[in-house]
Amino acid sequence: MADVVPVPPSHLTSVALGKTYRNGANCVEVLQGVNLELRKGEFLSIIGQSGSGKSTLLHLLGLLDSPDIGEVRLDGKRIDHLPAKTRDDLRNRVFGFVFQFYHLLPELNLIENVLSPLMIRYSTWEYWKRRHELKEKASDLLVRVGLGHRMKHKPNQVSGGELQRAAIARSLITEPEVLLADEPTGNLDVDTGKGIIELLNQLNDEQQLSIVMVTHDESIARRAQRIVRLSHGQIECLREKVA
């Protein structure tokens, strides 16, 4: 696709991003000036060994953490220095997160988990008014990720693959611009993992969803359009996938 259309504008960029973790006298410089550019509708995967700072980079991009130096920009506008409320809102509207350990809320069933970002977004009254519409949307999404029969199950009653599908459905319900996936297949067997990547590919193709995926598994990373390697706190090599 990338070779058919002209190069799309950059969507999410990081400029000279640096992050240092301090623990008393110990000082670990995790990221040392990372420059990364994600274009609109691009599927980018970041690979690297564990401890290389991939997750930290993803957290910085998704505003879960703030950088020590450098900037994060969305559509050219800096977003990492915004007030907490605005950043919370951006997390809710612009970014979708998928984690290695799914991170579903154990007290809620799958459809409630999928609905939870919308519950956070809307006030009680607004949510109550639109509950039927929103519930329909959530169940459509669950059907789409293949969980139509599991809606009322609690997270501890379904398998890992199903949990990750539910987590993806949850990240999609807000119709995000960027999906940030942190080792989405890390806890799954190979076949299930492939299924998840398949789903991500499909979303990327059909909805032009920009995706950043962090993984240590190169075979998984290869399914993305572009691969970036993070090593010693810097972007090392770039490889564009030829369609």
Next chain:
Amino acid sequence: MYKFLICQRYLRTRFIALASVISVMLGVATMIVVNSVMSGFSGQMQERIHGLLADVVVESHSLDGVADADLQIRLAREVAGGYIEAITPTVEVYGMLNFNFAGQWITKPITLIGIDPAGKAKVGPLRDFLDSYHSIYKNGKLVRKSLRKPNEVPNWNLSPEAMEYRRDKIDRQKWYQEQLAALDREEAEKREEGSASESENKTEIQTVAAEQPSETVIDGVPVSEPVGDISEPAGDELPASPFMNPFDNNAPQKKEETDPYALMDGRIYVGIGLISYPYKDPETGEMKTMMMARPGDDVRISTVTAGRPPEHAPYLATIVDVFKSGMTEYDSNLVFCNLEELQKVRGMISPVTGKKAITSLHIKLKDPDQSQLVVEHLKSVFPSDQFSVRTWEQKQGPLLAAVEIESAILNVLLFLIIAVAGFGILAIFYMIVVEKTRDIGILKSLGASSSGIMSIFLSYGLALGVVGSGAGVVLGLLFVHYINEIEEVLTYLTGRKVFDETIYYFPEIPTLVQPSMIISVALGAMLIAVLASIFPARRAASMHPVVSLRRE
């Protein structure tokens, strides 16, 4: 929206939270029970004090009183007649009560109140305090029917039963005197012969005295007869008894001239505490009351005259009734007597005009809430250099204040119980926050704000408070409603009377449920629950999403 959903799920799934609900519940229930019983007691007490006094009391500073009762009443009616329902003059003075019991003279300090019983009954519920108007129950069984009809106006006549007792007593005394006289005559004859010694006779007299029945059981309560009284109408020829009273010589002689059973001119209602004492039955271990004197007996009252300088003024009086208010302070201090006799003895009746002096006026109002207003009105005619005009609450201010302070301190202590429950909530919430760290991270990654996270735990705390205090209110009210049944069960289980009616004078535990108290206790508990959850909630809110997410 998510706040409520998550809060509700946490409530349903965290059973540890039940512990805090229970602790709040118990605290609230305890406070409600204790407060209800306390206000029940103090309500009863106030009712009794109020009943004994009147809505408004006008007192002269001087024990000599002020002249012309009718004028004073007219003055009061002139300025506040529209508010006044009834008014009665009284004379209040200090005095001493003497009576003979088991060969000893008992002396008690008293406050002597001269009243007109019919007038006093219009001002306050006098009948409620007089023993003869009440039936006596013991363990639910009737042991004595009331001696007077409920519609009988209180008066200075003995009830038929007391009159019978008096006749019987005087007859026995007479018989005893005759025996003594006979012995004396014999002795005199012997002495003439010069063969008997005086000491032997004395022992004989004492033997006769010992043979007299010294204790009779009436109404299931052993009543000891005042043995000393027997020697009261002593003849001149008798040797002086150590229990003899010099003034006794006059009164009985006067009686014998007319009706031997006639009552004394002085009549009294005597406080139960003055003529009885509790004791433990050595056989059954039961607490019983020993009556040292009873209606129909004569006693001696000493007071002072209203003249200058005050002089000793003793007189004899017949106990007409026993007065029992349930307030120890009154029951062991007050003696009501007939107003006229007291005025006569104290020289308060002007020999020239025949006008009678009084020391106080008891006033009953049509609307007791207007007492303060009436006090203001009355002050205009009763100047403060001579009189004090007060409502009954003002007159009993220190006592009522003491009760109030007591209950305030108790409330503070009890509120500490709920505070303990609050710390329980704090600890449990802290645990839940730690346990839910990852969920907090998830919610934050989904865009939940710190204040949103905080409100989850605050509303969780509020929910626990609401549930706990709701359950506590229900439990407390049930406890209060069935408090006497619970008392019975506890008595049965422990084998010890938990609530002894002989000590408290109440047939059952008095309770008074005040809605305002319940509301404030429940709100206080909710507030404490919310306050206790602030600290854990703040901690949850301040958690870093990445750190929380990393936690497994």
